[in-house]
Amino acid sequence: MNIYVGNLSYDTQDHDLQQAFAAHGEVSSARVISDRETGRSRGFGFVEMPNRDEAQKAMGVLNGADLQGRTISANEAREREERSPRGGARGRY
Numbered sequence: 001m002n003i004y005v006g007n008l009s010y011d012t013q014d015h016d017l018q019q020a021f022a023a024h025g026e027v028s029s030a031r032v033i034s035d036r037e038t039g040r041s042r043g044f045g046f047v048e049m050p051n052r053d054e055a056q057k058a059m060g061v062l063n064g065a066d067l068q069g070r071t072i073s074a075n076e077a078r079e080r081e082e083r084s085p086r087g088g089a090r091g092r093y
Contacts, residue, residue, distance in 0.1 A: 001055035002077040003047045008032060009068040010041045020067055021047045025054025046077055 005017060017030035032045040049055035055076075063074040 001049050001052050003049065003055060003059060004044065004073075004075050004077040005047055005062075006044045006073040006075075007070050008041065008043050008045060008072060009070045010043060012041065012045070012068055012070075014045075016068065017045050017047055020062060021049065021058050024058035024061060025049055025051055047074075 003021070008017075012032055014030050014032055017032060018027050021027045021030060026049060028048040028050050030045065030047045033042045034040060035042055047058075049058065059074045059076070062072060064071060065074075066072075
């Protein structure tokens with residue numbers, strides 16, 4: 001199960017997410033998303049847990065919990081929506 005974790009401190013690292021969720025079950029991966037250009041955290045990340053029951057438990061405990069001074073949100077990640085291409089057909093005809 002893929003879990004979206006939001007409102008992270010900009011100091012939170014992958015291993016911090018891993019540690020927080022591992023207290024509730026097996027974690028396959030934990031990744032804080034960084035800005036491509038600056039390398040700075042974007043304040044959210046994703047945690048993958050193979051066991052759905054453990055993932056549900058982790059979300060129940062960690063959603064609204066304090067992690068490094070921030071109240072984080074932890075919810076099941078949704079599929080990314082298709083984005084429209086930039087620039088579209090907004091010109092003059």
